[in-house]
Amino acid sequence: MHLFKKRPAVGLAATAMAAALALVACSGGASTNATTAAPSKITQAAIDAAMKTKTNLTFWTWVPDIKNEVALFQAKYPAIHVDVVNVGQGAAHYQKLRTAIKAGTGGPDVVQVEFQYLPSFTQGGDLLNMAPYGAAGISSDYASWIWSQVSSGSAVYGIPQDVGPMGNLYRKDLMSAARIKLPTTWDEFSQAARTYRAANPHKYLTNMPGNDAGQFMGLMWQAGARPFGYDGKKTVTINLNTPEVAKVIDFWNPLVRDNIIGVDPDFTDPWYQGLASGLYASWQGAAWGPVFLQGTAAKTSGLWSVAPLPQWDTQKPASGNWGGSTDAVLKSTKNPIAASQLALWINTQHEPALMFATKQFLFPASNTILKDPAFVDQKSAFYGGQQVNKDFAAISATVTPNFVWLPFMDYAYSSFNETLGKAFADRTDLATGLKAWRAALTTYATQQGFTVK
Amino acid sequence: MSQTAVARRRPRAVEMQTRKRGGLKRRQAIASYCLVAPFFLVFLTMLVLPLFYSGYLSLFREQLVGGTVFAGVGNYVRALQDHVFLGGVLRMAQFLVIQVPIMLSLALVFALALDSGRLRMQRIIRLTIFVPYAVPGVIAALMWGYLYGPNFGPFAQGARAIGLPTPPFLGNEWMLGSIMNIVTWSFVGYNMIILHAALRSIPTELYEAARVDGAGEFRVAWSIKIPAIRPALLLTTIFSVIGTFQLFNEPNLLRILAPNVIGVGYTPNLYAYNLAFINQDINYAAAIAFLLGIVIMIVSYAVQLGVLRRERRS
């Protein structure tokens, strides 16, 4: 049959172009910033009313089995329905979050944000200040080094969920076979590494990866270095020139150069195999480390132990932190009350918070849980019956305060891999790598409009 | 042509012919537009529109502090001075001149072998060479990543067993070659099938004369078959060139295993991706992607011109 008339292709193109320009003009591309000022405090009545209103929340998190804690929340507040979505782990999660924020739609209400990334979101004004919603009153339950990372003045941007104080996870059997006493200072550690390597020419006492800035930052943290500063607005401090940083770099430089320690990237298949097969006799890991080993190094069960990190100054035992998350609320949420209550409830109520610690083996940030016998007394067969939690709780108390992150840690970690991390991997001079990292960070900060001090 | 044939058949209807001719043209035009419209609708919305938007984005600059400002060609100037970008392009050029000839030569050899009819188990061989194409890049990287492993991969274990040093597949010097291997493994079969189909379409008369004259299989292949499928070879080359410059999957996935060897800008496509998602620099990423497109166009046309010139000479 005869076909109806249609505009020629050129006309179609023109229409599409017009549509394109219209869309572009409308979207603008800027992230939405709520213009309403935060109310001083939400009344309990308002909260109660909101929690009885039928609401749908989206919660982006990768914590496994968090549905259990959320189920408890939903049992308490049946009117609130929570959709728990795992959009990816780590970097993938943040990429999606940032893209959604940029697009202005498609983001969640509540979202898991690790401590080091909080400033990157507060810098853009993307997070809701939860202080008026009840978050102001919980600060006493957290160590100052934890609370300082989630708050800015009186504002609270994240509810701490779990942390990662660093300790020394080591293979007792391998060390005693090489006749090495557990090192308590870094000097002893350096000696032990050389002795171990001499006794086992194909193995290493430990591994320092070139792709894990988080771990290395934790060690710098322990040494008292405070390489980063951010005033919350336009000024950043990049202070990688300090004696504390140099102390750490100079410690690892000879070990890396002389092939005394491994430099394999971590959290890869070969690295797991290394741990399982005894290629590395120890791991300066975090409190969440034990769970990992139980999964992948099951054959070595019973052979591991936990001790504090080697110390710089045995008179003042210190540790650093590696990882740990908070739950935050996006400013663009349509349900600020319900969302903030979700974040608060699952992390501060005793039952769900204890579940995180005892069932999912997240190391608790809350002092209450840290003292709870159900948590503290847990014995671990993997660690030869050691009460691992008790030891890490003691370590947690020694983490030094006031560590600050840059508002662009995504870039900082990525450029670490290209500079200082690469120096580790290639076994070249770490000081040169450090300088390159500093330069990259400064260039980026200036390019992005920050003032660098 | 066909119009005049019809006219010859019906001389009475000359006037009707004229109207029919005009009507035919119009009907054809309308039908054409209707047929291409669906494709172009999707083409415009899914390709042209985002492309223009991307171009628009590339003219701006966004800072974490200070918002978005118009930057004109600033991003392009920055890209042309960016040693990471230029390094990536050079690396791809290196990849191109080594991997593409090797892969296509292998594909050609396999295709000729299959076409020669001298092979037993032809079907099985063809299938096994082709199977890697069915494997998604994610899984191919997973498999090869294991095989390349410096501690637990079979090559490493084998080398250690006979006392040789472990081949550093994932090390700085060998990484590009390792990626070339994965790409070749994945796509030789694919190109082989295409070339094989081209070979099968060569009329047999062309060989019969040669064979009667006593030419052996190699001679036939070199002098008759290969020249006959030159257009197919050219096209597989062009598309391999385009694919090379767009290399993304393999380096992106191997980056997990060797994060310090594969940097953010190992390939230009990877650079654009990381700029967009790690540096949050969509505008600069868009400029890089555009420049990459231009590079691809230049190289493709250069290859085409080179081949045409050679053909004209011979």
Added chain:
Amino acid sequence: MTPQPMAGQPRAGTLPGTSADADDRQPRTGRRRPVGGQRSNVLTIALLACAAYFLLPLAWLVIASTKSNSDLFSTFGLWFAHFNLVGNLRDVFTFQGGIYISWLRNTIFYAVTSGVGAAALATAAGYAFAKLHFPGGNALFAIVLGAIMVPLTALAIPTYLLFSEVGLTNTPWAIILPSLVSPFGVYLMRVYAADAIPDSLLEAARIDGASEARIFFSVALRLLAPGFVTVLLFALVATWNNYFLPLIMLNSPQYFPLTVGLAQWQSTSAAGSGSQALFSMVITGSLVSIIPLVVAFLFLQRYWQSGLATGGIKQ
């Protein structure tokens, strides 16, 4: 649309199964016997060795699928350990509430829909470019060809931003719509249509008074079927293996295709607190995900052969 080297056309102007002039064709069935050729063992062995190289990684995958997590890390890679395939399969299909099955279903759905859609669009456009004359035809075709060179990253984020304007992100449409564009498919169909459909046939139909629509649907389509299938298959494979586009567009795991889902399982082992090691599942899941496509290729091969052979028989 994937950043892959895409197929080449056997001969510009000719297609396997057709000769240079569409009106002057010879049947192409019953392809050559080796002329004076005995089967060569040397050649066979050489090629079998090459085939072994192509199978090596897959062999590893099969072997590794039979191992449990801890065995994976402590036994020699290219030989078996304690046989745990059933356990692994069970884990794959029941983990996270059987989400793997959703991924499998999604992948099939996206691939088939995109494949059919892309082939349909490409066939219509290719036929029009080849057989119908209309103003602007050459220019439009040149634009289509140029599109093949566009790097995907130039489009990913703008497409995401545009899609989120209309609320299409995190839906199946976000995967299917962009996959319907196959500039290469249009090129392929144009060449195929130019060969497979003799102008005389079209003229005769026009003289008989058939409208262009009827000509296309009743006459041309039948002749274009093998080319349609070819484009369908290429588009299907491209969508099946696509990783980048769904990675950007989708947030909810229930919409993931297998590529993104498996990659997510893989990276689950690589984050800080709150991670699990899922290698045996990733590996077994990968093996299962390859099987449908390999099996499909086995059938596809037969179809291709017959399609290519019958494509030439006319009138």
